[in-house]
Amino acid sequence: MERRLSVATHWGSFTAVVDSGRLLRIEPKDDDPAPSPIGPGMVRAAEDGARVLRPAVRRGWLDGRPREGGSARGADSFVEVGWDEALALVGDELRRVRERYGDAAVFGGSYGWASAGALHSAQGQLQRFLALGGGYTDSRNTYSTAALEVILPHVIGGHPWSYQSRMPMWDEIAEGCELVVAFGGLALKNSQVNPGGLARHRTRDLQRRCRDAGVRFVNVSPIRSDTADFLGAQWLPVVPNTDTAAMLGIAHTMLVNGWHDEDFLRRCCTGFDRFAAYLLGEADGVPKDAAWAAAITGIDRGTLTDLARRLTAQRSLVVVNYAVQRADHGEQPIWMSVVLAAMAGSMGRPGCGWGAGYATMDATGVAPGRPSVASVPAVPNPVPDFIPVARIADALLHPGRSIDYDGRRLTLPELRLVYWCGGNPFHHHQDLHRLARAWQAPDTVVVHESWWNTTAKFADVVLPVATGLERDDFTAGFCDPHLTAMPKVREPAGESRTDHRIFADLAARLGYGREFTESRTEAEWLRHLYERTRAALDDPAALPDFDAFWRRTTAELPALTGPFPGSFAALRADPQRFPLATPSGRIEVFSAEIDSYGYDDCAGHPAWYEPAEWLGGDLAERFPLHLVSNQPASRLHSQYDNGGRSLESKIRGREPVTLNPADAAARGIADGAVVRVFNDRGSCLAGAVLSEDVMPGVVQLATGAWWDPVEPGAGGTLDRHGNPNSLTADRPCSRLSQGPSALSALVDVERHDEPLPDVLAFVPPPLER
Structure with a gap:
């Protein structure tokens, strides 16, 4: 006799159908408007050979x-x-x-x-x-947000995750905002999940509400599909790891045209004069203008200038996604996005200003928080x-x-x-x-x-x-x-x-x-x-x-309604009465504390630092493709890579890698072919997918395929399955955060015409009794 039981996971709530203790299937719940397809695939993994x-x-x-x-x-x-x-x-x-x-x-x-x-x-x-x-x-x-977690308390104060309750929610954006500029996009695939569990997926419908209300979106990303088609977003393909340069070019344009919010910067921020001198090139002789930024980012000067005008003329929201800070000097795009929002004129206004990580989880922008839920009591660590x-x-x-x-x-x-x-x-x-x-x-x-x-x-x-x-x-x-x-x-x-x-x-x-x-x-x-x-x-x-x-x-649980500490609206209204938890009580455009550390890779204000690996560097002559190792659509990180949804996404048993058709044609690679992705650190096999959604010079290979090295422990050995961390560098963002820089990696791709090795990722090791 079939029984129906509640199932709760990081990717949503489902119903399990069980007969005599045997799991038959997992079904979406009727009240979930956008259920994740990962759930039903759990059945396949429940009793597999691994x-x-x-x-x-x-x-x-x-x-x-x-x-x-x-x-x-x-x-x-x-x-x-x-x-x-x-x-x-x-x-x-x-x-x-x-x-x-x-x-x-x-x-x-x-x-x-x-x-x-x-x-x-x-x-x-x-x-x-x-x-x-x-x-x-x-x-x-x-690993997700190390650079963000370290830099934000310096810049806006508070707990590293307190920004979640201080940025506008989607319903507020629909009511009060006209323009959302998203550095790193708003990929809906990432909103399948929520750490700790999720009752209903709401991000898709909330984004639709914003679009229906007339909010316009700009997607600054090397990948077009980092925003949903229904948003009709303007796509600005950007050279990976150059978001900070793009923001600097926009900020310079605001400054020299007098479009910036001088009142907010004077009353609610500290150190803007030091940063403005850097923008104007007073110390290094290099103005960070739109032409300078265009040469670095691949976004033309006119587009950057127009974006500066729109951000200041409209009620706007500057959004930065987590991916852009998992790179060399990943603190900089986070810091610079706050400064750009402060300059634009909408900081602290309803539905506007600044935010991070929208659509990264079905939580960010959906609700500002919830009452505390008890967990197993932590014990102070004596070490x-x-x-x-x-x-x-x-x-x-x-x-x-x-x-x-x-x-x-x-x-x-x-x-x-x-x-x-x-x-x-x-x-x-x-x-x-x-x-x-x-x-x-x-x-x-x-x-x-x-x-x-x-x-x-x-x-x-x-x-x-x-x-x-x-x-x-x-x-x-x-x-x-x-x-x-x-x-x-x-x-x-x-x-x-x-x-x-x-x-x-x-x-x-x-x-x-x-x-x-x-x-x-x-x-x-x-x-x-x-x-x-x-x-x-x-x-x-x-x-x-x-x-x-x-x-x-x-x-x-009952809803939390605030007021939440560190409110930018309260700061705008009265910075003396509602200071931030920073040394100055204001947004730190220049941080004397960070400056005192003397780090050569993170100065006292946001700045452009050339990444160790990027398409504008010398290494690109040998490895001319930038690897974007983003989050998968078919699983949570590596969880349930052996589940039905993930296995169905494989190409001849390998993780799919997406290339621009022009890059594929130059290498004789056809759609569906198995290719070798490689650099000096290693190589892996993957299945080619050709798409115009990825800009030329970029390849996208999601994380999470279980690593399957031919010779475990042998340097550079081939991974049969397609894990991009066979190729990424174990190099910190900077001396400030020591965070990962996975998205600063160059590779090349070639056809794999040799016999394919069997994928052994889901095969147990030899076992003795």
Whole structure:
């Protein structure tokens, strides 16, 4: 008899249809206007051959030969063991490393989205477990927005993510704005997701409402489809990594024509005079005018001049997407976009001004926030050491080396044990060949995984974990006011257990089980977290009790209406009464604090720095195509690459790569052909898609295909599957943020006429019993 159960994921809420414990299908919910196609594809992955079914230990590590020849991580076989043995091995190794090297030798950064759910937050569970055990080295910031997270508190003050409640929502844009200029676009494919869960997808319809209200859009991006067709956006193809130069050319045009908002800049900003001198070229003799910008960006002078006029003559919104800051000097387009909006005259006016990350998640621009939802209580980490999130390979390769970070000097710790739970570094890190070398350095790598992806294959101990379909939980998405129940749909595959149970068992072995669980079962934790959320509301009756919620499967938190700290409207109205949380209390066009750091790659005001790799540089003579490794439409990062939707998108089993027809013709590449994408760092196979949506000189290869190297650990080895981080550089944005610069990478593409190697990304390693 079929049963219908609620399913909640990062890409939306669905209904699972189950018969006698067997998952038949996953269906969109009727009230979701734009359901993600990722959901139905989860069925295919639920029981595929890549599932990790039992605890497994790498043969070389088990035999005391962790790095010898064929026993190196990534190239070794595994021995399946019982849970008692696996937990004993992990517990003993944690104890040994702490006693011999100290708690800082344990790395628990464990970056990644993991699964949705308030209780079963993989990273939260791991870090609670490690903190109670003595502490660990943590990571800071995110691969998605590291440059933004570091620069914005300097420029506009507040928490790195507080801008979400300070920029206009889509409904406000429809009411008050006339022109949206989007640097990096507004790609709807990215709005499929929301960290923590999502009840209904609203971004598409909210964008339509803006267009119907007469708002006009400009898409400044190398990819036309970074805005939806129905927006009718003007497309300005821009040379990748040159958004800052385009903004500077527009700003110079505003300044010399007297179009800028002098009153707002005087009352609500600080340091504009220093920046204006840079724009005019008073120090370096190079005015940053529209002609200068046109030569760098590929956008002609007249178009930039017209855009400056429109931004100042109309009620306007300057938008910058996250992609533009994942590049060399990625802080600059974020900083410069704020300055451009301040100059344009609409900052702090209804529906106008500045914003970041619109359509990146179905949360940004949809709602300014939601009341707090309880999660498993964090425990203070006794270890103060941390690394910037994208510097993990540096830490493993160069312990003891000092690096700059946001005005501080950090010493990279010696990491002896890496514990990874809920993420996939062999997807999201840059230069995977370098990471594979670095990954050989620690004594031990422990991974919790549901599938034999690349990170599991590069581990020493792999503990199988239940997926979001195989446990009870409830979701609460970022800014989304809905709570959605997640009853278990199917039994865990094989011997899989929840992360919480694994850590509870380990904590008990190490002597702090009661402290970790607080003597609660998982079911009791779930009820406790929900009731804590209710109790924290001004009116607890706004939510039903837990039993009623579980029966209904959804509930809605009361809306937050503000006022929100750091409001640009309040700043415009009275900067003395409503200062920002910056040293000056105003928008810092020039930051004396950043200037005092003395960084040669991030001065005290936004500026143009030539990227290490771009189409205007010398390296473009050898590698004449710029690689845009953006987010995929068919999965969330690497999650469910083995799901139905992602597998259907492959071309002859490889990730699709999009080329402009002119670039393809020059290389004799036909649509649907398998090609080799390459540079000095590595190469990968991909399936060619020809489209005018990608400007000439650019290729687009989405992230997330499970890395499938022919010779794991061998420098530059071919990736059979199409992961762009085979090609990207492991190079920080700057000394300020140390963020990733994945989108500063040049490549070339050629036909692959040799016999195709089999894709082994979804094949488990050799397993022994």
